[in-house]
Amino acid sequence: MQSKISISNLDFYYGKTQALFDISMEIPERQVVAFIGPSGCGKSTFLRTLNRMNDTIPIARAEGVVKIDGENIYAPGTDVVALRRKVGMVFQKSNPFPKSIFENVAYGIRINGLHKNKADLQERVEKALRDAALLNEVKDRLNSSAFGLSGGQQQRLCIARALAVQPEVILMDEPASALDPIATQKIEELVVELKKQYSIVIVTHNMQQASRVSDKTAFFMLGKLIEFNPTQKMFTNPDERLTEDYITGRFG
Amino acid sequence: MENRLLDQQLDLLRDKILLLGGTTEAALHRAMQSLTERDSELAKKVMDEDRIIDQMELEIDRLSVEILALQKPAAHDLRFVISVAKITPILERIADHAGSIAEAAIKINQEPQLKNYIDMPLMAEIAAEMLRTALDAFTSEDAAVSREVILRDQKIDECYHRVFDELIRIMINNPQAATCAAHLMFVAKHLERIGDYVKDICELNVYLREAAFIKHSPNQ
Ligand SMILES: Nc1ncnc2c1ncn2[C@@H]1O[C@H](COP(=O)(O)OP(=O)(O)OP(=O)(O)O)[C@@H](O)[C@H]1O
Numbered sequence: 001m002q003s004k005i006s007i008s009n010l011d012f013y014y015g016k017t018q019a020l021f022d023i024s025m026e027i028p029e030r031q032v033v034a035f036i037g038p039s040g041c042g043k044s045t046f047l048r049t050l051n052r053m054n055d056t057i058p059i060a061r062a063e064g065v066v067k068i069d070g071e072n073i074y075a076p077g078t079d080v081v082a083l084r085r086k087v088g089m090v091f092q093k094s095n096p097f098p099k100s101i102f103e104n105v106a107y108g109i110r111i112n113g114l115h116k117n118k119a120d121l122q123e124r125v126e127k128a129l130r131d132a133a134l135l136n137e138v139k140d141r142l143n144s145s146a147f148g149l150s151g152g153q154q155q156r157l158c159i160a161r162a163l164a165v166q167p168e169v170i171l172m173d174e175p176a177s178a179l180d181p182i183a184t185q186k187i188e189e190l191v192v193e194l195k196k197q198y199s200i201v202i203v204t205h206n207m208q209q210a211s212r213v214s215d216k217t218a219f220f221m222l223g224k225l226i227e228f229n230p231t232q233k234m235f236t237n238p239d240e241r242l243t244e245d246y247i248t249g250r251f252g
Numbered sequence: 253m254e255n256r257l258l259d260q261q262l263d264l265l266r267d268k269i270l271l272l273g274g275t276t277e278a279a280l281h282r283a284m285q286s287l288t289e290r291d292s293e294l295a296k297k298v299m300d301e302d303r304i305i306d307q308m309e310l311e312i313d314r315l316s317v318e319i320l321a322l323q324k325p326a327a328h329d330l331r332f333v334i335s336v337a338k339i340t341p342i343l344e345r346i347a348d349h350a351g352s353i354a355e356a357a358i359k360i361n362q363e364p365q366l367k368n369y370i371d372m373p374l375m376a377e378i379a380a381e382m383l384r385t386a387l388d389a390f391t392s393e394d395a396a397v398s399r400e401v402i403l404r405d406q407k408i409d410e411c412y413h414r415v416f417d418e419l420i421r422i423m424i425n426n427p428q429a430a431t432c433a434a435h436l437m438f439v440a441k442h443l444e445r446i447g448d449y450v451k452d453i454c455e456l457n458v459y460l461r462e463a464a465f466i467k468h469s470p471n472q
């Protein structure tokens with residue numbers, strides 16, 4: 001399996017406090033990797049190091065190497081805007097802009113100048129909505145406000161927005177934690193569908209969700225990567241005692 | 253740390269399968285006793301108690317499904333529930349064989365006694381010992397002992413062939429003993445099958461411990 005992202009000896013600090021310790025892992029291409037671990041163990045921090053989203057935090061500092069397709073994204077001169085286009089992100093709380101459904105998706109296409117003309121823009125927006133399994137539900141009201149959508153629909157809109165700029169990697173931070181079981185199932189089906197084209201990393205507190213959607217699972221504790229294994233192995237016979245305790249709810 | 257809800261249910265499941273194991277062991281022991289001591293009353297009891305064992309099997313099935321559905325166990329917990337769910341019908345079948353031995357004993361006890369049952373008691377002893385060791389190894393999750401018990405199944409098979417040959421010889425040399433010998437042939441076959449089932453239990457013990465499926469693999 002080819003690596004899409006290769007992380008070596010990554011340390012991460014918020015000011016003087018170290019949040020990630022010597023993390024090395026290979027994130028495979030066109031698979032789903034789940035990050036699990038107790039609250040505060042550094043899942044979101046680590047996820048944000050993969051598209052340098054932490055750069056927006058003044059006191060944050062990363063040391064180590066993160067290569068995407070062989071290029072170190074922390075090398076001087078890296079085009080961070082291009083990086084974030086290539087590595088899209090979906091957050092726990094859906095965060096649509098106070099605009100129409102159409103404009104929410106069109107925005108990224110516009111600022112990146114991806115479209116040839118108006119018809120092309122329309123087509124790209126619809127394709128992104130279709131790929132996010134939302135088009136059928138919104139095609140008659142593309143021009144109404146995104147805030148009129150349900151929570152699950154808003155989350156899929158955010159996924160459509162991420163897809164519209166043609167990323168290669170999608171990072172998802174607890175994308176279904178605020179959703180009901182049906183909306184959650186839709187997101188999960190979507191994740192499994194999307195891995196045909198994208199490499200996906202998903203942070204989740206839901207063990208079943210991790211075991212349902214992911215090919216590999218990484219377990220973190222106190223900023224350290226404890227175990228990274230195929231999901232099937234992780235949930236039937238983990239190598240580490242700590243992993244076993246965590247996934248079986250025996251964690252103190 | 254503990255997971256109180258899940259641990260309580262797993263403990264309950266463990267208690268239930270150990271009770272089923274003990275009851276099955278006792279059924280086998282008493283079935284053989286009814287044969288060697290020509291005690292048809294005891295044989296009838298063994299046959300009657302089969303219902304209790306069926307009931308135990310049902311309860312374990314229900315509890316296993318409930319734990320899987322509601323607690324969604326993982327890792328060792330998952331392997332434990334799966335092992336229990338797979339060992340339970342094996343024990344039930346062993347108990348069925350014990351019942352069949354008891355049934356045969358009633359018929360054999362109506363015939364004049366054969367001088368000696370040749371290797372039969374030895375065979376029964378090996379089977380009972382294998383079963384007990386297999387159940388202990390399940391409790392202690394001892395893969396090494398389980399693998400050793402799997403090898404012992406060969407001894408039962410060897411015994412079975414000796415018993416078979418001897419019973420054929422008896423039938424030929426002493427036609428009056430033919431009925432009795434024929435029933436004994438079935439008893440031997442039941443014991444031989446029990447050996448196979450114990451082997452299956454031991455393979456599940458190894459799964460429980462090592463998450464390895466060794467059934468159908470030549471070098472376990
Ligand atoms: N902006 C920040 N400034 C300072 N410290 C931070 C910041 N963000 C996170 N941290 C700290 O870094 C550590 C890791 O936090 P992070 O949010 O990555 O954990 P997490 O695994 O995503 O937790 P959760 O499951 O609760 O979302 C925590 O101790 C947290 O307090």
Ligand SMILES: [Mg+2]
Nearest residue numbers: 043044045173
């Ligand atoms: Mg987080």
